Amino acid sequence: xxxxxxCLCCLAASLGAxxxxxxxxxxxxxxxxxxxxxxxxxGATGHRARLAFGSTGKLYAQIRNGAxxxxxxxxxxxxxxxxxxxxxxxxxxxSSYAIGRLAxxxxxxxxxxxxxxxxxxxxxxxxxxxxxxxxxxxxxxEQTLRALGLWQSLRARLVLAExxxxxxxxxxxxxxxxxxxxxxxxxxxxxxxxxSAWRVPDDLFGPLRQDLxxxxxxxxxxxxxxxxxxxxxxxxxRVLRDYGYEVPR
Amino acid sequence: MPELTLAPEDWQAIALTAxxxxxxxxxxxxxxxxxxxxxxxxxxxxxxxVSALVAVPLVLPPTVLGFYLLVLLxxxxxxxxxxxxxxxxxxxxxxxGLVVASTLFSLPxxxxxxxxxxxxxxxxxxxxxxxxxxxxxxxxxxxxxPLSRPGLLSAAVLGFAHTxxxxxxxxxxxxxxxGRTQVLSIAxxxxxxxxxxxxxxxxxxGLLAFSxxxxxxxxxxxxxxxxxxxxxxxxx
Numbered sequence: 329x330x331x332x333x334x335c336l337c338c339l340a341a342s343l344g345a346x347x348x349x350x351x352x353x354x355x356x357x358x359x360x361x362x363x364x365x366x367x368x369x370x371g372a373t374g375h376r377a378r379l380a381f382g383s384t385g386k387l388y389a390q391i392r393n394g395a396x397x398x399x400x401x402x403x404x405x406x407x408x409x410x411x412x413x414x415x416x417x418x419x420x421x422x423s424s425y426a427i428g429r430l431a432x433x434x435x436x437x438x439x440x441x442x443x444x445x446x447x448x449x450x451x452x453x454x455x456x457x458x459x460x461x462x463x464x465x466x467x468x469x470e471q472t473l474r475a476l477g478l479w480q481s482l483r484a485r486l487v488l489a490e491x492x493x494x495x496x497x498x499x500x501x502x503x504x505x506x507x508x509x510x511x512x513x514x515x516x517x518x519x520x521x522x523x524s525a526w527r528v529p530d531d532l533f534g535p536l537r538q539d540l541x542x543x544x545x546x547x548x549x550x551x552x553x554x555x556x557x558x559x560x561x562x563x564x565x566r567v568l569r570d571y572g573y574e575v576p577r
Numbered sequence: 578m579p580e581l582t583l584a585p586e587d588w589q590a591i592a593l594t595a596x597x598x599x600x601x602x603x604x605x606x607x608x609x610x611x612x613x614x615x616x617x618x619x620x621x622x623x624x625x626x627v628s629a630l631v632a633v634p635l636v637l638p639p640t641v642l643g644f645y646l647l648v649l650l651x652x653x654x655x656x657x658x659x660x661x662x663x664x665x666x667x668x669x670x671x672x673x674g675l676v677v678a679s680t681l682f683s684l685p686x687x688x689x690x691x692x693x694x695x696x697x698x699x700x701x702x703x704x705x706x707x708x709x710x711x712x713x714x715x716x717x718x719x720x721x722x723p724l725s726r727p728g729l730l731s732a733a734v735l736g737f738a739h740t741x742x743x744x745x746x747x748x749x750x751x752x753x754x755x756g757r758t759q760v761l762s763i764a765x766x767x768x769x770x771x772x773x774x775x776x777x778x779x780x781x782x783g784l785l786a787f788s789x790x791x792x793x794x795x796x797x798x799x800x801x802x803x804x805x806x807x808x809x810x811x812x813x
Contacts, residue, residue: 351754359770380753381767389644393651395670395752493770513772 347374348551351396353387354379355403357465357492357510358426358538361571362401368567369558375551383491385462391416391543398546399555401425401538404464408541421542425559427574428536430468433499433514434506435523444526446506447478456487456498456507465492468533469508475532515572537576581775589756590764597672597760598740601679605687605736608680613691614717632689634682639745646678646750670752675760678750679740687736694728695721727799734795738788 354362359381366377382390384403391397391411400417402408408422432447434440446452458466466488473479487504489495496513498504508528514521540559546552558564565575583591612631616624634642650668651657657667668674698721706716722729744762751758753767761784768777 353752356770359767360772363771378755380755380759381770382748382753386640386749389647390670390749390752393647393653393669394657394667396754397752 347376348549349376349378350398350546350549350551350555351378351380352399352401352555353391353395353397353543354381354401355384355387355538356381357403357428357512358401361426361512361567361573364567364570365559365564368563369555372561372563373551373554373558375554377551377555396545397543398549398552399540400543401540401559403428403538405537405539408539411541411543416544418542418544418547421556422539423541423560424537424576425540425564426538426568427576428465428468428538429511429572429574430465430472430528430533430536431509431511431514431572432506432526432528433509433523434525435500435502436505437522437524439506440524440526442526444476444528446526447473447476447482452482452485452506454487454504455482455485456489456495456504458492458495458508459488459490463489463491464536465495465508465510468528468536471533472508472528511572517570518572538573581779583779586755586759587764587776587780590759590761593672593756593759594741594761597675597679598737600676601683601740602687602733602737604676604680605683606733609684609687609691609732609736613688614695614721616688616692617695628692632685635685639682639743640749642682643678643746643749646681646746650674650677650750669750670754670758672757675747675751675758678746679743682743682746683736683739686739687732690728690731690735691725694725694731698724730795730798734791738791741784741788 352362352366359379362379366379369375369377380397384407387395387397387400387402388407388411391400392414400408400411405424408417411417412419412422432440432444440446447455457469460466460470470479473482487498487507489498492510492513495507496509499507499509511525511527514523514525540556542552542556568575612627616628616631647669648654649656650660652661652667657669660666660668668677702720702724703716706720711719742762743760744766747758747760748763748766751760751763753759753763759767761780765777765780765784768774768780
C-alpha cells in the first residue's frame with residue numbers, strides 16, 4: 329500500500345506535463361534491460377512506454393510496411409540509418425543508446441580461461457555463434473576469430489544460430505559446450521552469473537553500436553521525446569552497465 | 578525464488594489469444610464448410626487448383642507467409658490500398674489483421690479434414706435423400722452434417738489449436754504490441770528474450786496442457802461417435 333501511495337505521489341508530481349504513451353519497437357536482445365528502463369521511465373516522467381519486441385530485421389520490415397511504432401531501439405546502427413534514408417524517421421534524432429560487448433562463454437566453470445586461449449588449444453569440437461550474415465554479434469564473433477587467425481581452422485566446427493538469443497540457448501542447454509554470446513546475456517549487476525567467460529577485447533571487433541531513432545508516427549509525441557531524453561539519463565545508464573553494456577561516448 | 582504468478586500482461590495475452598482463436602474458427606467454418614463441400618463434389622480442374630492453394634500455408638515457412646501478407650496488406654500493397662480506399666484503414670498491427678492472417682494460415686487444417694469427411698459420404702446417400710424429396714440444402718443440413726460429425730469436430734479442434742499455437746505469422750503481421758496483437762505464443766517469446774525462463778515455462782506449460790486436453794477430448798468424442806451406430810439411424 330505504501331509503495332502504491334509513493335508511486336501515486338511520484339506520478340502526481342511528474343504529471344505537470346500531460347502523461348502520454350509511447351509505442352517502442354525494441355530489438356529482442358535488449359528486452360530485459362528495456363523492461364527495467366521502461367519501468368523507471370514511467371516512474372520518473374509519468375509517461376507510459378509500451379514495448380514491442382522483435383528482431384531488428386523484422387522490425388525494419390514492419391516499419392517499412394506501416395507499423396505504428398514511434399521509437400525504434402535497434403540492435404545495430406545500420407537499420408536506423410537505412411530507415412532514415414527511406415524518409416521514415418524524424419531527421420536528426422538518430423543516436424547510439426548502448427554499446428554491446430561480446431563474450432566467449434561456457435556454462436562449465438572450468439572451460440573458458442580469462443584470456444580466451446581455449447579457442448586456440450585444439451580442444452574445440454563445436455563452437456556456437458550467431459550467423460554473421462544475420463546478426464551484428466555474429467559478425468563481431470567472426471571478426472574476432474579472423475583477428476586471432478582462427479577463422480579457417482575453426483570454420484568447420486561452427487554452429488550458426490539465427491540470433492544471439494539462439495546462440496545463448498544452444499550453449500545454455502548444453503548442446504554446444506561453448507560459444508559467443510552477448511555479455512548482456514550472462515552478466516547481472518556487473519558480475520558473471522554462471523560458468524566461465526572471456527570478455528573479448530574491443531580491438532578484436534568493430535564496435536557493436538545500438539542506435540535509436542524517432543520514427544514518423546512519434547514526431548509530435550511528448551512521450552516519445554521524453555523517452556529519447558531518458559535513454560541518455562543516468563538512470564538508463566545504470567541499467568546498461570548492470571547488464572554489461574557500455575554507455576555511449 | 579521469486580513468486581511465480583501470471584502478470585496482467587499475461588492474462589491480456591491469454592484473453593487475446595482465446596478471442597483470436599474463437600473469431601478465427603468461426604470464420605474458418607463459414608468459409609471452410611462450403612469450400613470443402615464444393616471441393617469434395619466438384620470434378621472440375623478448378624477444384625485441384627483451389628485444393629493446392631488451400632494447402633500452400635502448410636508448405637510456406639510462417640515468417641515467409643507473414644512477410645508476404647505484411648507487404649500485401651501494407652500501405653504499398655494492393656490489398657492495403659483497397660482497404661484504405663474503402664475507409665477500413667490498414668490491417669497489419671491490428672486485431673482484424675491477426676484474424677485475416679490466422680484464417681489463411683489455419684485454412685488447410687479445417688478444409689482438409691472436412692473435405693475428406695464429405696468425400697466419404699457416398700453419392701447413394703444423397704440420391705436416396707433426393708428421392709425422398711429433400712432439397713439440396715435440406716440434404717446438406719439433415720444428412721451430410723450429422724454424418725460428418727467426427728470430421729467437423731476434428732476440423733474445429735485442429736483449427737482452434739493451430740491458431741492458438743501460431744507464432745511466425747502473427748509476430749510478423751501483428752508486431753508484438755501488448756494488449757493489441759501480443760498473443761500467448763509471442764508472450765512466451767518475450768519472456769524467453771527477457772531471460773524469464775520460469776515464467777516462459779509456466780505459459781508454455783499451460784498452452785501445452787490445454788492443447789493436449791483438447792486433442793485428447795477429440796479422440797474420446799470421435800471414438801464414442803464411431804462406437805454408436807445410432808448416428809445412421811435416420812437412414813437405416
